Amino acid sequence: MAEGRIVKALSGFYYVKSGDKIYSCKGRGVFRNRKITPLVGDFVQFEESNPGEGYIMEIAERENELIRPPIANINQAIIVSSAVSPDFSTVLLDRFLVLIESKHIQPLIFITKIDLISEEERRQIEEFKGIYENIGYTVELLSSKEPDSLPDLEEYFADKVSVFAGQSGVGKSSLLNVLKPSLLLKTAEISKSLGRGKHTTRHVELMQINRGLVADTPGFSILDFSEIEAEELTDCFPEMRDRREQCKFRGCMHHKEPKCAVKEAVEKEEIPQFRYDHYLSFLEEIQSRKPRY
Template identity: 70%
Template sequence: MAEGRIIKAISGFYYVKSDGEVHQCRGRGVFRKKNITPLVGDFVVFDKNNPDEGYVMEVKPRKNELIRPPVANIDQAIIVSSATMPDFNPLLLDRFLVLIESKGIKPIIFVTKKDIISESQRQFIDGYVREYQQIGYEVELLSSKENLNELSKLESYFSNNVSVIAGQSGVGKSSFLNAINPLLQLKTDDISKSLGRGKHTTRHVELVEVGDGLVADTPGFSTLDFNEIEANELDECFPEINELKPYCKFRGCMHNKEPKCAVKQAVEKDEISNKRYEHYISFLNEINSRKPRY
Protein backbone atom coordinates (compact mmCIF):
# COMPACT_ATOMS: atom_id res chain seq x y z
CA MET A 1 0.00 0.00 0.00
CA ALA A 2 1.14 3.55 -0.69
CA GLU A 3 -0.26 7.08 -0.37
CA GLY A 4 -0.43 9.76 -3.02
CA ARG A 5 -2.58 12.43 -4.66
CA ILE A 6 -4.83 12.05 -7.69
CA ILE A 7 -3.55 14.49 -10.32
CA LYS A 8 -5.72 13.37 -13.25
CA ALA A 9 -8.98 11.46 -13.74
CA ILE A 10 -10.12 10.30 -17.15
CA SER A 11 -12.34 7.47 -18.44
CA GLY A 12 -12.52 5.63 -15.12
CA PHE A 13 -8.76 5.78 -14.49
CA TYR A 14 -7.12 7.74 -11.69
CA TYR A 15 -3.51 8.88 -12.06
CA VAL A 16 -1.96 9.00 -8.60
CA LYS A 17 1.30 10.87 -7.97
CA SER A 18 3.41 9.38 -5.18
CA ASP A 19 7.12 10.03 -4.48
CA GLY A 20 7.57 11.71 -7.85
CA GLU A 21 6.04 8.85 -9.85
CA VAL A 22 2.57 8.67 -11.43
CA HIS A 23 0.60 5.40 -11.11
CA GLN A 24 -2.44 4.50 -13.21
CA CYS A 25 -5.19 3.17 -10.93
CA ARG A 26 -8.80 2.09 -10.99
CA GLY A 27 -11.27 2.74 -8.16
CA ARG A 28 -12.55 -0.06 -5.93
CA GLY A 29 -16.03 -1.39 -6.71
CA VAL A 30 -17.04 -0.67 -3.11
CA PHE A 31 -16.77 3.11 -3.82
CA ARG A 32 -19.80 2.87 -6.10
CA LYS A 33 -21.84 1.10 -3.41
CA LYS A 34 -20.87 3.75 -0.85
CA ASN A 35 -21.48 6.59 -3.35
CA ILE A 36 -17.85 7.74 -3.13
CA THR A 37 -16.32 9.33 -6.22
CA PRO A 38 -12.57 9.96 -6.01
CA LEU A 39 -11.75 13.47 -7.26
CA VAL A 40 -8.67 15.09 -8.72
CA GLY A 41 -6.82 16.57 -5.74
CA ASP A 42 -7.84 13.76 -3.37
CA PHE A 43 -5.23 12.22 -1.10
CA VAL A 44 -5.64 8.44 -1.42
CA VAL A 45 -4.28 5.10 -0.27
CA PHE A 46 -3.62 2.83 -3.25
CA ASP A 47 -2.40 -0.70 -3.93
CA LYS A 48 0.53 -0.61 -6.37
CA ASN A 49 1.52 -4.29 -6.42
CA ASN A 50 0.77 -4.50 -10.12
CA PRO A 51 3.24 -2.24 -12.02
CA ASP A 52 0.75 -1.65 -14.86
CA GLU A 53 -2.38 -0.85 -12.86
CA GLY A 54 -3.06 -0.15 -9.20
CA TYR A 55 -6.27 0.23 -7.21
CA VAL A 56 -7.41 3.21 -5.16
CA MET A 57 -8.36 1.64 -1.81
CA GLU A 58 -9.24 4.66 0.34
CA VAL A 59 -10.00 8.36 -0.12
CA LYS A 60 -8.72 10.52 2.75
CA PRO A 61 -11.04 13.19 4.25
CA ARG A 62 -11.24 16.40 2.15
CA LYS A 63 -10.87 19.96 3.41
CA ASN A 64 -13.11 21.17 0.55
CA GLU A 65 -14.42 20.15 -2.84
CA LEU A 66 -15.99 21.67 -5.93
CA ILE A 67 -18.64 19.96 -8.05
CA ARG A 68 -17.92 21.86 -11.27
CA PRO A 69 -15.00 21.55 -11.83
CA PRO A 70 -14.75 18.27 -9.86
CA VAL A 71 -11.62 18.89 -7.78
CA ALA A 72 -10.81 18.62 -4.05
CA ASN A 73 -8.41 20.01 -1.43
CA ILE A 74 -7.95 23.41 -3.04
CA ASP A 75 -5.92 26.13 -1.32
CA GLN A 76 -6.91 29.11 -3.45
CA ALA A 77 -9.02 30.19 -6.40
CA ILE A 78 -7.61 32.77 -8.78
CA ILE A 79 -10.47 34.70 -10.38
CA VAL A 80 -9.41 36.19 -13.68
CA SER A 81 -11.37 39.19 -14.95
CA SER A 82 -10.40 41.25 -17.97
CA ALA A 83 -10.40 45.03 -18.09
CA THR A 84 -11.73 44.84 -21.66
CA MET A 85 -12.75 42.27 -24.33
CA PRO A 86 -14.82 41.08 -22.47
CA ASP A 87 -15.51 44.22 -20.43
CA PHE A 88 -14.86 44.20 -16.69
CA ASN A 89 -17.97 42.82 -14.99
CA PRO A 90 -18.19 43.47 -11.21
CA LEU A 91 -21.46 41.49 -10.88
CA LEU A 92 -19.85 38.40 -12.40
CA LEU A 93 -16.74 38.89 -10.25
CA ASP A 94 -18.88 39.05 -7.09
CA ARG A 95 -20.72 35.90 -8.19
CA PHE A 96 -17.40 34.05 -8.44
CA LEU A 97 -16.27 35.47 -5.09
CA VAL A 98 -19.45 34.28 -3.34
CA LEU A 99 -19.15 30.75 -4.76
CA ILE A 100 -15.49 30.54 -3.70
CA GLU A 101 -16.06 32.05 -0.24
CA SER A 102 -18.90 29.55 0.33
CA LYS A 103 -16.39 26.70 -0.07
CA GLY A 104 -13.89 28.17 2.39
CA ILE A 105 -11.33 28.69 -0.40
CA LYS A 106 -9.10 31.79 -0.48
CA PRO A 107 -9.91 34.01 -3.48
CA ILE A 108 -7.30 36.06 -5.35
CA ILE A 109 -8.32 38.48 -8.13
CA PHE A 110 -6.31 38.99 -11.35
CA VAL A 111 -7.48 41.73 -13.74
CA THR A 112 -5.87 41.29 -17.17
CA LYS A 113 -5.33 43.52 -20.25
CA LYS A 114 -4.56 46.70 -18.27
CA ASP A 115 -2.24 47.86 -21.09
CA ILE A 116 -4.96 48.07 -23.76
CA ILE A 117 -7.53 50.28 -22.02
CA SER A 118 -8.09 54.04 -22.14
CA GLU A 119 -7.26 56.41 -19.28
CA SER A 120 -10.95 56.71 -18.29
CA GLN A 121 -11.32 52.91 -18.29
CA ARG A 122 -8.19 52.68 -16.15
CA GLN A 123 -9.65 55.08 -13.57
CA PHE A 124 -12.86 53.00 -13.51
CA ILE A 125 -10.89 49.76 -12.96
CA ASP A 126 -8.56 51.36 -10.37
CA GLY A 127 -11.62 52.40 -8.33
CA TYR A 128 -12.81 48.80 -8.18
CA VAL A 129 -9.31 47.51 -7.39
CA ARG A 130 -9.10 49.85 -4.37
CA GLU A 131 -12.58 48.75 -3.26
CA TYR A 132 -11.69 45.05 -3.30
CA GLN A 133 -8.35 45.67 -1.61
CA GLN A 134 -10.09 47.59 1.20
CA ILE A 135 -12.33 44.54 1.76
CA GLY A 136 -9.14 42.50 2.16
CA TYR A 137 -8.82 40.75 -1.20
CA GLU A 138 -5.48 40.43 -2.97
CA VAL A 139 -5.75 42.02 -6.43
CA GLU A 140 -3.20 42.06 -9.26
CA LEU A 141 -3.48 44.16 -12.43
CA LEU A 142 -1.82 42.40 -15.37
CA SER A 143 -0.93 43.25 -18.96
CA SER A 144 -2.27 41.38 -21.97
CA LYS A 145 1.30 40.18 -22.69
CA GLU A 146 2.99 39.26 -19.43
CA ASN A 147 6.36 40.88 -18.75
CA LEU A 148 9.13 39.29 -16.68
CA ASN A 149 8.37 41.34 -13.56
CA GLU A 150 4.73 40.27 -13.67
CA LEU A 151 5.62 36.62 -14.27
CA SER A 152 7.93 36.39 -11.26
CA LYS A 153 5.20 37.96 -9.10
CA LEU A 154 2.58 35.54 -10.48
CA GLU A 155 4.81 32.53 -9.81
CA SER A 156 4.93 33.44 -6.12
CA TYR A 157 1.12 33.12 -5.92
CA PHE A 158 1.22 29.53 -7.16
CA SER A 159 4.15 28.38 -5.02
CA ASN A 160 3.23 25.56 -2.59
CA ASN A 161 -0.48 25.96 -3.37
CA VAL A 162 -3.15 23.98 -5.20
CA SER A 163 -5.06 26.53 -7.25
CA VAL A 164 -8.13 26.60 -9.44
CA ILE A 165 -8.57 29.29 -12.08
CA ALA A 166 -12.02 30.83 -12.44
CA GLY A 167 -13.32 33.43 -14.86
CA GLN A 168 -15.32 33.73 -18.03
CA SER A 169 -13.81 32.55 -21.32
CA GLY A 170 -11.57 34.93 -23.23
CA VAL A 171 -10.06 36.71 -20.21
CA GLY A 172 -6.62 35.12 -20.68
CA LYS A 173 -6.51 32.29 -18.12
CA SER A 174 -4.52 29.79 -20.19
CA SER A 175 -2.28 32.51 -21.67
CA PHE A 176 -0.60 33.53 -18.43
CA LEU A 177 -0.28 29.90 -17.25
CA ASN A 178 1.52 29.09 -20.50
CA ALA A 179 3.74 32.14 -19.97
CA ILE A 180 4.75 30.90 -16.49
CA ASN A 181 5.32 27.33 -17.71
CA PRO A 182 5.75 27.13 -21.52
CA LEU A 183 5.89 23.30 -21.32
CA LEU A 184 2.17 23.28 -20.49
CA GLN A 185 1.06 24.34 -23.97
CA LEU A 186 -2.50 24.74 -22.70
CA LYS A 187 -4.92 25.37 -25.54
CA THR A 188 -6.05 28.95 -25.90
CA ASP A 189 -8.66 30.28 -28.24
CA ASP A 190 -9.38 33.70 -29.64
CA ILE A 191 -12.37 35.43 -28.16
CA SER A 192 -15.53 34.94 -30.14
CA LYS A 193 -16.46 38.52 -31.01
CA SER A 194 -20.02 37.64 -32.02
CA LEU A 195 -20.72 36.13 -28.59
CA GLY A 196 -18.46 38.45 -26.61
CA ARG A 197 -16.90 35.41 -24.98
CA GLY A 198 -14.26 32.82 -25.74
CA LYS A 199 -14.80 29.20 -26.62
CA HIS A 200 -14.09 26.48 -24.04
CA THR A 201 -10.94 24.65 -25.07
CA THR A 202 -10.24 22.53 -21.97
CA ARG A 203 -11.87 19.11 -21.48
CA HIS A 204 -10.87 16.93 -18.50
CA VAL A 205 -9.53 17.98 -15.09
CA GLU A 206 -5.84 17.61 -14.39
CA LEU A 207 -3.46 19.13 -11.82
CA VAL A 208 -0.51 20.59 -13.72
CA GLU A 209 2.69 22.03 -12.31
CA VAL A 210 2.89 25.83 -12.42
CA GLY A 211 5.67 27.59 -10.54
CA ASP A 212 6.21 25.41 -7.47
CA GLY A 213 2.53 24.58 -7.15
CA LEU A 214 -0.32 22.73 -8.83
CA VAL A 215 -3.12 24.26 -10.88
CA ALA A 216 -6.34 22.56 -12.01
CA ASP A 217 -6.36 22.74 -15.80
CA THR A 218 -10.12 22.83 -16.27
CA PRO A 219 -12.86 24.90 -17.94
CA GLY A 220 -13.54 26.42 -14.51
CA PHE A 221 -17.00 26.99 -13.08
CA SER A 222 -19.44 25.67 -15.65
CA THR A 223 -22.36 26.73 -13.48
CA LEU A 224 -22.63 29.96 -11.52
CA ASP A 225 -25.86 29.38 -9.63
CA PHE A 226 -26.18 29.40 -5.85
CA ASN A 227 -27.90 26.03 -5.40
CA GLU A 228 -25.60 25.03 -2.54
CA ILE A 229 -25.91 28.31 -0.59
CA GLU A 230 -28.79 29.03 1.79
CA ALA A 231 -30.13 32.58 2.27
CA ASN A 232 -28.87 32.76 5.87
CA GLU A 233 -25.34 31.80 4.73
CA LEU A 234 -24.98 34.45 2.03
CA ASP A 235 -23.73 37.27 4.29
CA GLU A 236 -20.80 35.03 5.32
CA CYS A 237 -19.64 35.13 1.68
CA PHE A 238 -19.32 38.96 1.80
CA PRO A 239 -16.46 39.61 4.30
CA GLU A 240 -17.37 43.27 4.88
CA ILE A 241 -21.02 42.37 5.59
CA ASN A 242 -20.10 39.37 7.75
CA GLU A 243 -17.86 41.63 9.86
CA LEU A 244 -20.77 43.95 10.75
CA LYS A 245 -23.38 41.22 11.27
CA PRO A 246 -22.87 41.02 15.09
CA TYR A 247 -23.83 44.72 15.38
CA CYS A 248 -27.30 44.36 13.79
CA LYS A 249 -30.17 44.72 16.26
CA PHE A 250 -31.80 41.42 15.33
CA ARG A 251 -30.04 38.07 15.36
CA GLY A 252 -30.51 36.43 11.99
CA CYS A 253 -30.75 39.85 10.28
CA MET A 254 -30.75 39.42 6.49
CA HIS A 255 -29.67 43.08 5.97
CA ASN A 256 -32.59 43.68 3.68
CA LYS A 257 -35.78 45.11 5.24
CA GLU A 258 -34.95 44.80 8.95
CA PRO A 259 -34.69 48.00 11.07
CA LYS A 260 -31.49 49.03 12.88
CA CYS A 261 -29.32 46.97 10.56
CA ALA A 262 -25.60 47.79 10.95
CA VAL A 263 -24.93 46.77 7.35
CA LYS A 264 -27.53 49.13 5.85
CA GLN A 265 -26.21 51.94 8.08
CA ALA A 266 -22.68 51.26 6.78
CA VAL A 267 -23.94 51.44 3.18
CA GLU A 268 -25.59 54.82 3.89
CA LYS A 269 -22.29 56.11 5.31
CA ASP A 270 -20.32 54.80 2.27
CA GLU A 271 -18.42 52.43 4.54
CA ILE A 272 -19.66 49.51 2.43
CA SER A 273 -19.80 49.74 -1.36
CA ASN A 274 -23.32 50.44 -2.56
CA LYS A 275 -22.69 48.26 -5.64
CA ARG A 276 -21.51 45.30 -3.52
CA TYR A 277 -24.61 45.69 -1.31
CA GLU A 278 -26.84 45.77 -4.41
CA HIS A 279 -25.21 42.54 -5.59
CA TYR A 280 -25.80 40.99 -2.15
CA ILE A 281 -29.53 41.87 -2.32
CA SER A 282 -29.74 40.57 -5.91
CA PHE A 283 -28.15 37.25 -4.90
CA LEU A 284 -30.37 37.04 -1.80
CA ASN A 285 -33.49 37.47 -3.95
CA GLU A 286 -32.19 34.84 -6.36
CA ILE A 287 -31.69 32.31 -3.53
CA ASN A 288 -35.09 33.11 -1.98
CA SER A 289 -36.89 32.70 -5.29
CA ARG A 290 -35.43 29.34 -6.29
CA LYS A 291 -37.75 26.34 -6.29
CA PRO A 292 -37.65 24.28 -3.08
CA ARG A 293 -35.74 20.99 -3.24
CA TYR A 294 -37.41 17.83 -1.93
Protein backbone atom coordinates in the same frame (compact mmCIF):
# COMPACT_ATOMS: atom_id res chain seq x y z
CA MET B 1 -0.59 0.22 0.65
CA ALA B 2 0.90 3.40 -0.73
CA GLU B 3 -0.29 7.00 -0.36
CA GLY B 4 -0.55 9.69 -2.98
CA ARG B 5 -2.64 12.41 -4.51
CA ILE B 6 -4.85 12.26 -7.62
CA VAL B 7 -3.44 14.75 -10.11
CA LYS B 8 -5.54 13.83 -13.16
CA ALA B 9 -8.77 12.01 -13.95
CA LEU B 10 -9.47 10.82 -17.47
CA SER B 11 -11.76 8.14 -18.93
CA GLY B 12 -12.28 6.30 -15.64
CA PHE B 13 -8.58 6.28 -14.71
CA TYR B 14 -7.13 8.25 -11.80
CA TYR B 15 -3.49 9.26 -12.08
CA VAL B 16 -2.01 9.21 -8.58
CA LYS B 17 1.28 10.97 -7.81
CA SER B 18 3.21 9.24 -5.07
CA GLY B 19 6.76 10.44 -4.54
CA ASP B 20 8.21 11.09 -8.00
CA LYS B 21 6.08 8.46 -9.73
CA ILE B 22 2.61 8.57 -11.23
CA TYR B 23 0.41 5.48 -11.01
CA SER B 24 -2.57 4.81 -13.25
CA CYS B 25 -5.34 3.63 -10.90
CA LYS B 26 -8.95 2.48 -11.06
CA GLY B 27 -11.46 3.26 -8.32
CA ARG B 28 -12.73 0.30 -6.31
CA GLY B 29 -16.34 -0.78 -6.80
CA VAL B 30 -16.87 -0.03 -3.11
CA PHE B 31 -16.79 3.72 -3.94
CA ARG B 32 -19.52 3.31 -6.55
CA ASN B 33 -21.68 1.50 -4.00
CA ARG B 34 -21.19 4.33 -1.53
CA LYS B 35 -21.74 6.89 -4.33
CA ILE B 36 -18.29 8.39 -3.75
CA THR B 37 -16.37 9.56 -6.81
CA PRO B 38 -12.63 10.10 -6.40
CA LEU B 39 -11.73 13.68 -7.34
CA VAL B 40 -8.58 15.33 -8.64
CA GLY B 41 -6.88 16.71 -5.53
CA ASP B 42 -7.94 13.80 -3.31
CA PHE B 43 -5.38 12.21 -0.99
CA VAL B 44 -5.74 8.46 -1.42
CA GLN B 45 -4.38 5.11 -0.37
CA PHE B 46 -3.83 2.70 -3.24
CA GLU B 47 -2.56 -0.81 -3.85
CA GLU B 48 -0.21 -1.47 -6.74
CA SER B 49 -1.48 -4.34 -8.91
CA ASN B 50 1.12 -4.18 -11.71
CA PRO B 51 4.14 -1.88 -12.04
CA GLY B 52 2.75 1.65 -12.38
CA GLU B 53 -0.87 0.50 -11.99
CA GLY B 54 -3.16 0.02 -9.05
CA TYR B 55 -6.50 0.35 -7.28
CA ILE B 56 -7.60 3.21 -5.05
CA MET B 57 -8.63 1.71 -1.70
CA GLU B 58 -9.31 4.73 0.53
CA ILE B 59 -10.01 8.44 0.06
CA ALA B 60 -8.98 10.77 2.89
CA GLU B 61 -11.51 13.27 4.24
CA ARG B 62 -11.68 16.39 2.08
CA GLU B 63 -11.08 19.94 3.30
CA ASN B 64 -13.33 21.28 0.53
CA GLU B 65 -14.58 20.35 -2.91
CA LEU B 66 -16.01 21.96 -6.01
CA ILE B 67 -18.60 20.34 -8.26
CA ARG B 68 -17.78 22.31 -11.40
CA PRO B 69 -14.91 21.78 -11.94
CA PRO B 70 -14.76 18.53 -9.92
CA ILE B 71 -11.74 19.02 -7.65
CA ALA B 72 -10.96 18.71 -3.92
CA ASN B 73 -8.60 20.10 -1.27
CA ILE B 74 -7.92 23.49 -2.82
CA ASN B 75 -6.05 26.24 -0.95
CA GLN B 76 -6.99 29.15 -3.17
CA ALA B 77 -9.04 30.14 -6.18
CA ILE B 78 -7.61 32.67 -8.58
CA ILE B 79 -10.53 34.50 -10.14
CA VAL B 80 -9.48 35.78 -13.53
CA SER B 81 -11.51 38.72 -14.85
CA SER B 82 -10.62 40.62 -17.99
CA ALA B 83 -10.60 44.40 -18.21
CA VAL B 84 -12.14 44.16 -21.71
CA SER B 85 -13.35 41.55 -24.17
CA PRO B 86 -15.30 40.35 -22.19
CA ASP B 87 -15.77 43.61 -20.27
CA PHE B 88 -14.97 43.77 -16.57
CA SER B 89 -18.10 43.00 -14.56
CA THR B 90 -18.36 43.48 -10.80
CA VAL B 91 -21.55 41.41 -10.65
CA LEU B 92 -19.80 38.45 -12.29
CA LEU B 93 -16.75 38.89 -10.07
CA ASP B 94 -18.99 38.99 -6.98
CA ARG B 95 -20.77 35.80 -8.11
CA PHE B 96 -17.42 34.03 -8.28
CA LEU B 97 -16.35 35.48 -4.93
CA VAL B 98 -19.57 34.33 -3.23
CA LEU B 99 -19.26 30.79 -4.63
CA ILE B 100 -15.63 30.54 -3.56
CA GLU B 101 -16.22 32.08 -0.12
CA SER B 102 -19.10 29.60 0.40
CA LYS B 103 -16.58 26.76 -0.03
CA HIS B 104 -14.15 28.34 2.48
CA ILE B 105 -11.48 28.71 -0.18
CA GLN B 106 -9.20 31.76 -0.25
CA PRO B 107 -9.91 33.92 -3.35
CA LEU B 108 -7.37 36.04 -5.26
CA ILE B 109 -8.40 38.41 -8.06
CA PHE B 110 -6.34 38.74 -11.26
CA ILE B 111 -7.59 41.30 -13.81
CA THR B 112 -6.11 40.60 -17.25
CA LYS B 113 -5.80 42.37 -20.62
CA ILE B 114 -4.98 45.73 -19.06
CA ASP B 115 -2.74 46.43 -22.09
CA LEU B 116 -5.95 46.81 -24.12
CA ILE B 117 -7.65 49.60 -22.14
CA SER B 118 -7.61 53.39 -22.30
CA GLU B 119 -6.28 55.57 -19.49
CA GLU B 120 -9.82 56.39 -18.42
CA GLU B 121 -10.76 52.70 -18.25
CA ARG B 122 -7.54 52.02 -16.38
CA ARG B 123 -8.51 54.63 -13.77
CA GLN B 124 -11.86 52.87 -13.29
CA ILE B 125 -10.20 49.46 -12.93
CA GLU B 126 -7.70 50.95 -10.42
CA GLU B 127 -10.67 52.29 -8.45
CA PHE B 128 -12.27 48.82 -8.30
CA LYS B 129 -8.88 47.36 -7.34
CA GLY B 130 -8.81 49.73 -4.35
CA ILE B 131 -12.37 48.82 -3.32
CA TYR B 132 -11.70 45.06 -3.37
CA GLU B 133 -8.34 45.47 -1.61
CA ASN B 134 -10.13 47.49 1.04
CA ILE B 135 -12.47 44.53 1.61
CA GLY B 136 -9.38 42.38 2.13
CA TYR B 137 -8.83 40.72 -1.25
CA THR B 138 -5.53 40.55 -3.11
CA VAL B 139 -5.89 42.10 -6.59
CA GLU B 140 -3.31 42.06 -9.40
CA LEU B 141 -3.61 43.87 -12.75
CA LEU B 142 -1.93 41.85 -15.50
CA SER B 143 -1.20 41.60 -19.18
CA SER B 144 -0.20 38.21 -20.59
CA LYS B 145 0.96 39.98 -23.77
CA GLU B 146 3.61 41.84 -21.76
CA PRO B 147 5.24 39.11 -19.63
CA ASP B 148 8.08 41.44 -18.59
CA SER B 149 5.60 43.78 -16.95
CA LEU B 150 3.99 40.99 -14.88
CA PRO B 151 4.47 41.38 -11.14
CA ASP B 152 6.22 38.51 -9.39
CA LEU B 153 3.40 35.98 -9.13
CA GLU B 154 5.51 33.01 -8.06
CA GLU B 155 4.91 33.47 -4.35
CA TYR B 156 1.16 33.18 -4.86
CA PHE B 157 1.59 29.60 -6.06
CA ALA B 158 4.36 28.24 -3.84
CA ASP B 159 3.26 25.23 -1.73
CA LYS B 160 -0.41 25.76 -2.61
CA VAL B 161 -3.05 24.06 -4.70
CA SER B 162 -4.70 26.73 -6.83
CA VAL B 163 -7.70 26.60 -9.09
CA PHE B 164 -8.32 29.17 -11.81
CA ALA B 165 -11.89 30.41 -12.12
CA GLY B 166 -13.40 32.84 -14.58
CA GLN B 167 -15.68 32.94 -17.57
CA SER B 168 -14.40 31.70 -20.92
CA GLY B 169 -12.19 34.05 -22.89
CA VAL B 170 -10.76 36.06 -19.98
CA GLY B 171 -7.27 34.72 -20.55
CA LYS B 172 -6.75 31.94 -17.99
CA SER B 173 -4.83 29.65 -20.36
CA SER B 174 -2.78 32.57 -21.74
CA LEU B 175 -1.78 33.48 -18.20
CA LEU B 176 -0.82 29.89 -17.37
CA ASN B 177 1.26 29.77 -20.55
CA VAL B 178 3.17 32.87 -19.42
CA LEU B 179 3.70 31.40 -15.94
CA LYS B 180 4.98 28.12 -17.40
CA PRO B 181 5.81 28.40 -21.12
CA SER B 182 6.44 24.65 -21.43
CA LEU B 183 2.70 24.03 -20.95
CA LEU B 184 1.69 25.47 -24.32
CA LEU B 185 -1.96 25.23 -23.36
CA LYS B 186 -4.29 25.71 -26.27
CA THR B 187 -5.73 29.20 -25.99
CA ALA B 188 -8.96 30.03 -27.72
CA GLU B 189 -9.58 33.07 -29.80
CA ILE B 190 -12.74 34.76 -28.63
CA SER B 191 -15.35 33.80 -31.13
CA LYS B 192 -16.43 37.26 -32.19
CA SER B 193 -19.93 36.28 -33.26
CA LEU B 194 -20.69 34.81 -29.84
CA GLY B 195 -18.59 37.25 -27.86
CA ARG B 196 -17.43 34.43 -25.63
CA GLY B 197 -14.54 32.02 -25.61
CA LYS B 198 -14.72 28.55 -27.00
CA HIS B 199 -14.15 25.93 -24.31
CA THR B 200 -10.64 24.67 -24.86
CA THR B 201 -9.99 22.95 -21.55
CA ARG B 202 -11.59 19.53 -21.29
CA HIS B 203 -10.38 17.55 -18.29
CA VAL B 204 -9.16 18.59 -14.86
CA GLU B 205 -5.48 18.17 -14.17
CA LEU B 206 -3.11 19.45 -11.47
CA MET B 207 0.05 20.85 -13.02
CA GLN B 208 3.28 21.78 -11.30
CA ILE B 209 3.74 25.55 -11.58
CA ASN B 210 6.08 27.73 -9.52
CA ARG B 211 6.56 25.25 -6.66
CA GLY B 212 2.82 24.67 -6.37
CA LEU B 213 0.00 22.80 -8.09
CA VAL B 214 -2.46 24.54 -10.38
CA ALA B 215 -5.66 23.08 -11.81
CA ASP B 216 -6.40 24.13 -15.33
CA THR B 217 -10.16 23.84 -15.52
CA PRO B 218 -12.90 24.60 -18.01
CA GLY B 219 -14.00 28.22 -17.96
CA PHE B 220 -17.32 27.86 -16.25
CA SER B 221 -20.09 30.27 -17.08
CA ILE B 222 -23.02 28.78 -15.16
CA LEU B 223 -22.75 30.25 -11.69
CA ASP B 224 -25.79 29.31 -9.69
CA PHE B 225 -26.21 29.47 -5.95
CA SER B 226 -28.04 26.14 -5.62
CA GLU B 227 -25.79 25.04 -2.74
CA ILE B 228 -25.96 28.28 -0.73
CA GLU B 229 -28.72 28.96 1.81
CA ALA B 230 -30.03 32.50 2.29
CA GLU B 231 -28.70 32.54 5.90
CA GLU B 232 -25.17 31.77 4.67
CA LEU B 233 -24.98 34.58 2.12
CA THR B 234 -23.77 37.22 4.61
CA ASP B 235 -20.75 35.05 5.39
CA CYS B 236 -19.75 35.19 1.71
CA PHE B 237 -19.33 39.00 1.88
CA PRO B 238 -16.41 39.66 4.29
CA GLU B 239 -17.39 43.31 4.89
CA MET B 240 -20.88 42.16 5.98
CA ARG B 241 -19.66 39.12 7.88
CA ASP B 242 -17.52 41.42 10.05
CA ARG B 243 -20.54 43.54 10.99
CA ARG B 244 -23.30 40.97 11.45
CA GLU B 245 -22.78 40.81 15.23
CA GLN B 246 -23.61 44.53 15.48
CA CYS B 247 -27.08 44.11 13.92
CA LYS B 248 -29.96 44.40 16.40
CA PHE B 249 -31.55 41.12 15.32
CA ARG B 250 -29.82 37.78 15.29
CA GLY B 251 -30.10 36.25 11.83
CA CYS B 252 -30.54 39.72 10.32
CA MET B 253 -30.75 39.45 6.53
CA HIS B 254 -29.77 43.16 6.09
CA HIS B 255 -32.81 43.82 3.99
CA LYS B 256 -35.94 45.12 5.70
CA GLU B 257 -34.83 44.80 9.33
CA PRO B 258 -34.38 47.96 11.45
CA LYS B 259 -31.11 48.84 13.23
CA CYS B 260 -29.04 46.85 10.76
CA ALA B 261 -25.28 47.50 10.99
CA VAL B 262 -24.77 46.51 7.35
CA LYS B 263 -27.33 48.98 6.00
CA GLU B 264 -25.85 51.70 8.22
CA ALA B 265 -22.39 50.93 6.82
CA VAL B 266 -23.77 51.23 3.27
CA GLU B 267 -25.27 54.64 4.13
CA LYS B 268 -21.91 55.78 5.51
CA GLU B 269 -20.25 54.45 2.33
CA GLU B 270 -18.14 52.04 4.38
CA ILE B 271 -19.64 49.21 2.28
CA PRO B 272 -19.80 49.92 -1.47
CA GLN B 273 -23.38 50.39 -2.70
CA PHE B 274 -22.82 48.05 -5.67
CA ARG B 275 -21.70 45.22 -3.35
CA TYR B 276 -24.84 45.65 -1.23
CA ASP B 277 -27.01 45.75 -4.38
CA HIS B 278 -25.42 42.49 -5.54
CA TYR B 279 -26.03 40.97 -2.10
CA LEU B 280 -29.75 41.85 -2.32
CA SER B 281 -30.07 40.48 -5.85
CA PHE B 282 -28.28 37.22 -4.90
CA LEU B 283 -30.49 36.97 -1.79
CA GLU B 284 -33.61 37.30 -3.91
CA GLU B 285 -32.29 34.67 -6.31
CA ILE B 286 -31.68 32.22 -3.46
CA GLN B 287 -35.01 32.91 -1.77
CA SER B 288 -37.00 32.52 -4.99
CA ARG B 289 -35.50 29.19 -6.01
CA LYS B 290 -37.76 26.19 -5.85
CA PRO B 291 -37.43 24.02 -2.76
CA ARG B 292 -35.61 20.72 -3.19
CA TYR B 293 -37.13 17.58 -1.72
